[in-house]
Amino acid sequence: xxxxxxxxxxxxxxxxxxxxxxxxxxxxxxxxxxxxxxxxxxxxxxxxxxxxxxxxxxxxxxxxxxxxxxxxxxxxxxxxxxxxxxxxxxxxxxxxxxxxxxxxxxxxxxxxxxxxxxxxxxxxxxxxxxxxxxxxxxxxxxxxxxxxxxxx
Amino acid sequence: xxxxxxxxxxxxxxxxxxxxxxxxxxxxxxxxxxxxxxxxxxxxxxxxxxxxxxxxxxxxxxxxxxxxxxxxxxxxxxxxxxxxxxxxxxxxxxxxxxxxxxxxxxxxxxxxxxxxxxxxxxxxxxxxxxxxxxxxxxxxxxxxxxxxxxxxxxxxxxxxxxxxxxxxxxxxxxxxxxxxxxxxxxxxxxxxxxxxxxxxxxxxxxxxxxxxxxxxxxxxxxxxxxxxxxxxxxxxxxxxxxxxxxxxxxxxxxxxxxxxxxxxxxxxxxxxxxxxxxxxxxxxxxxxxxxxxxxxxxxxxxxxxxxxxxxxxxxxxxxxxxxxxxxxxxxxxxxxxxxxxxxxxxxxxxxxxxxxxxxxxxxxxxxxxxxxxxxxxxxxxxxxxxxxxxxxxxxxxxxxxxxxxxxxxxxxxxxxxxxxxxxxxxxxxxxxxxxxxxxxxxxxxxxxxxxxxxxxxxxxxxxxxxxxxxxxxxxxxxxxxxxxxxxxxxxxxxxxxxxxxxxxxxxxxxxxxxxxxxxxxxxxxxxxxxxxxxxxxxxxxxxxxxxxxxxxxxxxxxxxxxxxxxxxxxxxxxxxxxxxxxxxxxxxxxxxxxxxxxxxxxxxxxxxxxxxxxxxxxxxxxxxxxxxxxxxxxxxxxxxxxxxxxxxxxxxxxxxxxxxxx
Numbered sequence: 024x025x026x027x028x029x030x031x032x033x034x035x036x037x038x039x040x041x042x043x044x045x046x047x048x049x050x051x052x053x054x055x056x057x058x059x060x061x062x063x064x065x066x067x068x069x070x071x072x073x074x075x076x077x078x079x080x081x082x083x084x085x086x087x088x089x090x091x092x093x094x095x096x097x098x099x100x101x102x103x104x105x106x107x108x109x110x111x112x113x114x115x116x117x118x119x120x121x122x123x124x125x126x127x128x129x130x131x132x133x134x135x136x137x138x139x140x141x142x143x144x145x146x147x148x149x150x151x152x153x154x155x156x157x158x159x160x161x162x163x164x165x166x167x168x169x170x171x172x173x174x175x
Numbered sequence: 176x177x178x179x180x181x182x183x184x185x186x187x188x189x190x191x192x193x194x195x196x197x198x199x200x201x202x203x204x205x206x207x208x209x210x211x212x213x214x215x216x217x218x219x220x221x222x223x224x225x226x227x228x229x230x231x232x233x234x235x236x237x238x239x240x241x242x243x244x245x246x247x248x249x250x251x252x253x254x255x256x257x258x259x260x261x262x263x264x265x266x267x268x269x270x271x272x273x274x275x276x277x278x279x280x281x282x283x284x285x286x287x288x289x290x291x292x293x294x295x296x297x298x299x300x301x302x303x304x305x306x307x308x309x310x311x312x313x314x315x316x317x318x319x320x321x322x323x324x325x326x327x328x329x330x331x332x333x334x335x336x337x338x339x340x341x342x343x344x345x346x347x348x349x350x351x352x353x354x355x356x357x358x359x360x361x362x363x364x365x366x367x368x369x370x371x372x373x374x375x376x377x378x379x380x381x382x383x384x385x386x387x388x389x390x391x392x393x394x395x396x397x398x399x400x401x402x403x404x405x406x407x408x409x410x411x412x413x414x415x416x417x418x419x420x421x422x423x424x425x426x427x428x429x430x431x432x433x434x435x436x437x438x439x440x441x442x443x444x445x446x447x448x449x450x451x452x453x454x455x456x457x458x459x460x461x462x463x464x465x466x467x468x469x470x471x472x473x474x475x476x477x478x479x480x481x482x483x484x485x486x487x488x489x490x491x492x493x494x495x496x497x498x499x500x501x502x503x504x505x506x507x508x509x510x511x512x513x514x515x516x517x518x519x520x521x522x523x524x525x526x527x528x529x530x531x532x533x534x535x536x537x538x539x540x541x542x543x544x545x546x547x548x549x550x551x552x553x554x555x556x557x558x559x560x561x562x563x564x565x566x567x568x569x570x571x572x573x574x575x576x577x578x579x580x581x582x583x584x585x586x587x588x589x590x591x592x593x594x595x596x597x598x599x600x601x602x603x604x605x606x607x608x609x610x611x612x613x614x615x616x617x618x619x620x621x622x623x624x625x626x627x628x629x630x631x632x633x634x635x636x637x638x639x640x641x642x643x644x645x646x647x648x649x650x651x652x653x654x655x656x657x658x659x660x661x662x663x664x665x666x667x668x669x670x671x672x673x674x675x676x677x678x679x680x681x682x683x684x685x686x687x688x689x690x691x692x693x694x695x696x697x698x699x700x701x702x703x704x705x706x707x708x709x710x711x712x713x714x715x716x717x718x719x720x721x722x723x724x725x726x727x728x729x730x731x732x733x734x735x736x737x738x739x740x741x742x743x744x745x746x747x748x749x750x751x752x753x754x755x756x757x758x759x760x761x762x763x764x765x766x767x768x769x770x771x772x773x774x775x776x777x778x779x780x781x782x783x784x785x786x787x788x789x790x791x792x793x794x795x796x797x798x799x800x801x802x803x804x805x806x807x808x809x810x811x812x813x814x815x816x817x818x819x820x821x822x823x824x825x826x827x828x829x830x831x832x833x834x835x836x837x
Binding site for chain 2: 060061062063064065067068070117118119121122123124125146148149150152153154155156157158159160161162163164165166
């Protein structure tokens with residue numbers, strides 16, 4: 024076991040983790056942040072995407088011990104005081120949520136994009152979510168929602 | 176074991192890590208037997224029986240109509256199309272939890288499309304009364320038919336019953352791909368007799384479906400192959416023979432469209448070949464043969480209802496600028512070849528004509544005027560619960576947010592066969608509408624008593640009952656419901672069972688534009704229009720999303736998705752790394768055009784959308800590729816290898832590719 028300190032959604036944690044534990048398991052099983060989903064466990068589907076120090080990352084491919092000293096944002100960290108983040112609001116308005124399983128990962132990839140590039144082109148949006156598979160929507164409404172959120 | 180991926184053992188432990196450790200300690204010795212991996216091999220080899228009764232799981236023959244007197248001016252066109260086994264690709268892996276308590280009650284939480292079916296299987300299997308098995312549908316991260324049948328509920332329940340403790344079973348992606356169900360591979364040979372002026376006379380088809388190692392739903396699925404084409408085309412003589420065949424491969428099962436994507440792909444690829452032989456525009460040829468509103472489907476002897484497929488094709492062709500693009504494309508001789516394709520599709524609305532399709536609901540108004548709809552819904556991501564709220568809200572003229580809707584729970588909600596088979600909006604939605612109408616009548620009855628006015632003088636408006644022709648505010652639902660309980664010793668709740676009276680067709684016509692790179696064989700879908708006749712649209716965003724998502728699935732079906740089995744019987748692409756689904760940069764912007772009307776029995780005229788949206792996509796893409804290349808490719812998926820190996824029907828078409836590969 025190893026003791027690591029890190030921040031999730033602005034809150035500081037100091038936790039003993041097993042060296043083989045994935046960040047995804049740390050978030051879901053230790054912290055109870057089950058918004059982050061597991062769809063493939065090999066970094067292909069993007070359902071487990073979280074933001075680490077501003078970068079969208081597949082949390083199934085990151086060991087828990089690698090987040091020592093880092094700042095993580097999960098889908099639970101979007102929005103404040105019960106108010107949805109503008110991305111979440113736009114996803115709802117554009118019917119961009121169907122089964123919802125890819126949605127947390129989509130939101131985090133889109134959030135990471137907008138944090139770096141507040142006014143992305145459609146191509147940049149599509150590239151930013153290229154690693155997030157969705158089987159329900161065909162992506163059109165998701166892309167439209169991100170575009171709309173970028174407008175503010 | 177009957178196939179690679181079959182069950183060997185189950186281990187239960189106090190943690191996931193311990194269970195995996197235990198699994199790694201199991202040492203299995205296999206004696207390898209020759210595997211029958213194709214339907215041809217399984218049918219030829221009568222000695223090696225995959226199932227005790229042999230390798231033929233089911234056979235059917237459908238023969239409808241009369242053979243027309245063969246006029247001289249007919250042509251005969253023959254084709255063969257192979258569609259492949261695919262993975263449903265729901266992002267959420269399969270999971271379930273079972274618990275067996277000290278009272279002898281089994282409770283199972285599962286993201287299924289049909290709790291009552293799972294309950295029946297569990298109760299019969301374990302000898303429990305139906306009342307002692309509680310199956311609860313939990314939020315579901317996509318299904319597409321992959322969570323329609325009972326899957327892991329029995330083994331999880333067995334473990335829970337043995338241990339008297341809750342047990343959870345969660346599959347990884349590899350297990351989802353190789354050990355749940357796949358869309359079955361189907362081979363279809365079609366022969367049509369068509370007049371030179373373009374009228375279909377005969378349609379003779381023969382289909383062979385690869386069931387995998389167990390039968391499951393394969394016999395029904397195979398028979399369903401014969402129930403689609405006559406909903407789409409007027410055919411004087413239709414004959415369809417077919418069979419489901421066991422092979423030593425992963426089990427097939429229900430998949431979005433249930434045989435329609437398979438048979439319609441074969442049909443629509445064939446229809447393009449007919450049009451080409453006749454030197455007719457594919458749209459013009461289809462327009463001569465599509466069904467008209469209220470035609471009778473001669474196979475099921477059912478009306479196709481207010482079928483607007485002709486309107487879909489005409490308006491779609493105009494919106495897509497078909498004529499212009501069809502004549503402009505398909506002529507490129509350079510590296511990049513542009514082509515356009517069209518395909519039509521038909522699907523159903525529920526089970527009527529097959530078996531009794533009923534559903535039961537309870538709707539109650541609380542004392543604050545809010546509503547609870549108790550229904551056996553299984554929302555798998557299609558917006559089912561929202562649709563029911565919209566329907567009830569429309570009848571009672573109330574904010575949908577004031578309505579809470581349940582999902583299925585065998586202990587608490589009424590019977591329903593399950594949310595599949597394109598029966599949900601059409602039948603379950605119609606039940607919600609009738610139930611709300613009965614409650615509305617009851618509410619008006621209460622107010623009629625309170626105001627001492629005939630019901631006919633009253634109407635509902637914005638959460639109130641008002642007297643027609645007055646500008647008074649009226650009585651709010653809250654007041655009415657409170658009075659009912661406190662003064663009239665009754666409550667405002669109704670129970671209703673609805674039986675579907677019809678099963679019309681839902682229709683979609685889809686147009687694709689592709690660019691094929693003749694050097695690499697890669698195809699890109701660059702434009703797409705999906706036209707739908709799904710009756711009246713209840714939730715536009717969700718309906719458009721259903722079409723756009725269906726196109727994502729259909730493009731994969733046409734171009735890249737396949738659960739491949741090697742010659743040893745081992746699945747080749749057992750992960751998302753190797754099983755490619757179309758991602759955002761590779762998806763075209765899918766436009767959706769809806770031909771709305773209210774001619775059928777669904778709520779406010781709504782019809783099914785989730786399955787029909789996925790029916791003609793692959794054929795539209797395949798036809799576009801064939802248009803681009805001047806080929807007749809019909810073995811799905813059209814991977815770069817197949818495109819590069821295509822017979823050079825256009826002289827010199829593949830020179831570039833050969834150089835590239837050489």
